[in-house]
Amino acid sequence: MLKKLFLRQTYYLASAAFIILSLVYFAANINQAYVGLDFTNVNGKWIVTSNDSHGVGYKLGIRVGDQILKINNDDPGSYSLVQKWNEAEGASSLQFLRPGQSSAKTVKIPKRTGVLELLSEILMMIIGLVFLILGFITWFKRYFLVQARALFWSNWFIGLAIVLAPASGRALPFAKELEFIIVSLVPLFLIKFVSVFPFENENLINRLSRRMLALTSVVISSLMILQSLGIVHLNSLLKKLVLSSLTIGILVVLWNLGTLIKLPNDKQKKNQANIVLIGIVIGFLPFILLTAVPVIFNFPQKVNAEVTYLFIVVIPATLYYVIVHRYLPDSRRLLGIIISFFVAGIGTSIVVIFALFFLKIVKTLSIEVYLATLFLTMVLLICFCFIRVVLNKFLEKLALFEGNRDLKTRVLTLNKSLTSINEEDQILEEVVKSLRIEGAFIIVEDDKGGYLKRAVGRFLTEPSKQIELEEFFQTNQRINLEAKILTDDLPAELYIPYITNNFTCGIFFGHRYSHVDFVLEELPLITLISSQLAQRLITTFVIKELSKEIKDLAQRSLDSQRRTQGLQGITISLFRSLEKERKSIACEIHDGPLQLGLDLNRWLKYLVEECPSNVKTAKAIAHMQELVQDLNFELRLICNDLRPPSLTDLGLPLAIELMCEEIMQKELLVISLEMAGISREDRFEEEVELAAYRFLQEGITNVVKHSGSNKLKIQIKMNGARIELTVQDSGRGFDTSKIEDWSLTGAHFGIVGMKERLASLGGDLQIVSTIQQGTMLKATIPIA
């Protein structure tokens, strides 16, 4: 946190230092004219080696090759700045001798900087400050981005170098030293910037060159200090060092940007890099065209070189824009606009220059004149565009353009308002109102024969017209899919068909007798809004259909729920009447045929015992006895099966015990019967006893039939007001997920029926089964 705060502080301090430095040196610049001469000592003579055309020296007539005889009426060698920098900055008078001329000339150097020169200094300061401010804003807005921080520092150094340049030229105290050190640091920070922009791509070349440049910077700084102290005189070496390090830095930067061009097209980074490149080109182009080209081709500049410097600020501005804005325009589109703009500008400028030439305003055609014209044309074009935009806005405000544009806006507002309206009638009303027409009529037909008609305005009260239009719609459907202006014999003015996958719509606008006429050009726009309208109507139509269906479904589910409840009731009564029926049949058999059989058997025994007979008769009687006994046995079995008398007579626990004993005698099966919380004499409601008995019977039968197990565990437990019955085997088991299917296919109806039966008593049936590990059926029956 502290570190962060400290870091933030650094940026503020650096910016403040920048501004103070620039202001101080600017004030000093005003108070000292720029001489702009460099000389060197040749055999004790001070010869001018270079002179700046902006300097006072040049303006006073001193040229390269002249010999400086005196500075401030003294020997040049004794002037301190000559000793240090071979410069005559700050001198008040100069005496020089042109080679070949005999008399020396003395010139007075003005104390202050002239007005024209001052403007140029102000320009430099502005450029420097623009660099600083753009860097600062970028950092301030995106201080969390490493790119923003890198941009701040590179801008800071570049800006300072620009701001210090005039002061350095004037050899103000420490200005030259500072300038050299800072210029030597500029490439370092530039490389730092491109190594994180547009993404971190720290590579070997960047790292190596940075190290090398840092070293150079250190060397330059220390040499500078030595030079400043007067210990060494390495003036030209220092200049060469600084320039070469700057060159290396720029080369590395260009190489970095060059690699970005190779990125695939869809990368956002490539777009960023392209925009930066466009910015650089725009920034340097005026300089190259108006300053560099004339210098190279050796003709006088028509435009002040400083003006072209101004364009350089486009570069930091572009960088600022690219870093601060997340969503950038497509660089290709930008490039397209710029290229078209330039080509247009070049073309226009050619026309202009020939026009000027033929009008004799321009005397001769030359490149420098053309370049100046081009520059002027460009500036004029920019001004033209700017003024046009402003004027358009202004006129829009005054609403001078009615008519066509009005329909556009009306359609647009209608489009907006349509989304907020839900009722279809309202939608139509809105359309009619917005388009200022007399009426509209719309037909929506879906592929299942659903049909929807809506009319507003005049059509509402004229059904005969509606029928006419409907006929037209039916005949035109799917034949002609284009919107068209209708002929005079139809009541509407405009017909717009709209077809989607499942719907066919016809939209009619405008009443024949209305005063508004459609223009053909308006058709696409009206078609657009019509499709919107149709879509909205289709949506409401679909929603209505759906809600109808949902209502239907809800009703049906309610019905089926009722039916299910009814079925449950039927199930309960079916089980009841089934048991009742079984009971009565068992009674009938027991009281009728069985008693007769028993009596018959008894009489036959009496016959055998009391009435001796011959062998034949005895044999016949013995056979009859067998038959009667079989008969009675069968009858008893049937009775027992229909309704075990033991259950009615002895109660559930005993009946179950008996059943288990009987089954163990009949089947190869061991049943272990456990009872808990229940005594042998306990009696329950007949229905409960029956359900419990039948459940266990069914469970045991299932084990005998299906499980393949010969061990069975039955548990009967009282759990509060519920009887819990469990039948558990360790046999084959089955897939319990199939139970649901059984109820549908009618297979294994025993278990399914049992489930229903228990449910009808408010109980439930749990089935747990694992393949090869056995099955457990657990029934719970509440005892009322």
Add this chain to the structure above:
Amino acid sequence: MAFNSQEFEIVRVIVVDDHTLFTEGTVTLLSYEPRISVVGVAKNGLECLSLVSNTRADVVLLDIKLPDVCGTDLIDKIRTVQPEVKIIMLTGHSPKGYVTISRNKGANGFLLKDCSVKEMIQGILRVHNGGACFSQGMETSLQSANDSNNAHSLGNSEVLSTLLTPREIEVIELVSQGLRSKEIASAAGINVRTVDFHVSNILLKLKVNTRLEAVLKYKEGGLSDF
């Protein structure tokens, strides 16, 4: 009648049964026996109780299945009215489950409804003399139920082989092969009742209660060929 009374003490019997035809048959058959006199017939529990309290009877022949009440539940009520009266239960069904409960409630005998009249007369007389009476085969079932607690191993194979008849051995063989009664019946050419009869005899003879135990005991005893 007075002189006769020294030779015969006539046993007065009440028949409680709602099956008219069957009751008529009982009365007719008993009428052949001079020592027994049917003094009343009741068709349900209520009639039975009023008859018992109004008529002096020695023995009540009580059908278990009555229209209004279960015969076994009637025992206590008869006893409260006539503590001395003897009661013989009658059933047309399998007596299983009922025998024990009847005995526990104080019934003196238990007869199947299709027992011969001779058996019934003997039963009545025995009960009247303070004895007990059970239909044929029922004593053994009773005994096995009683003895089931006393674990006892049967002797060697010799004893077993003499214990079971060839028919029974045939049946137990089929049982030990896992066949069920119906399958055994069709395999041995007899009916299911006979198979069950044989099986219950085998269980009795081997003194076990379940088929599985019988099969195990049979195999253990070395009677099996496997």
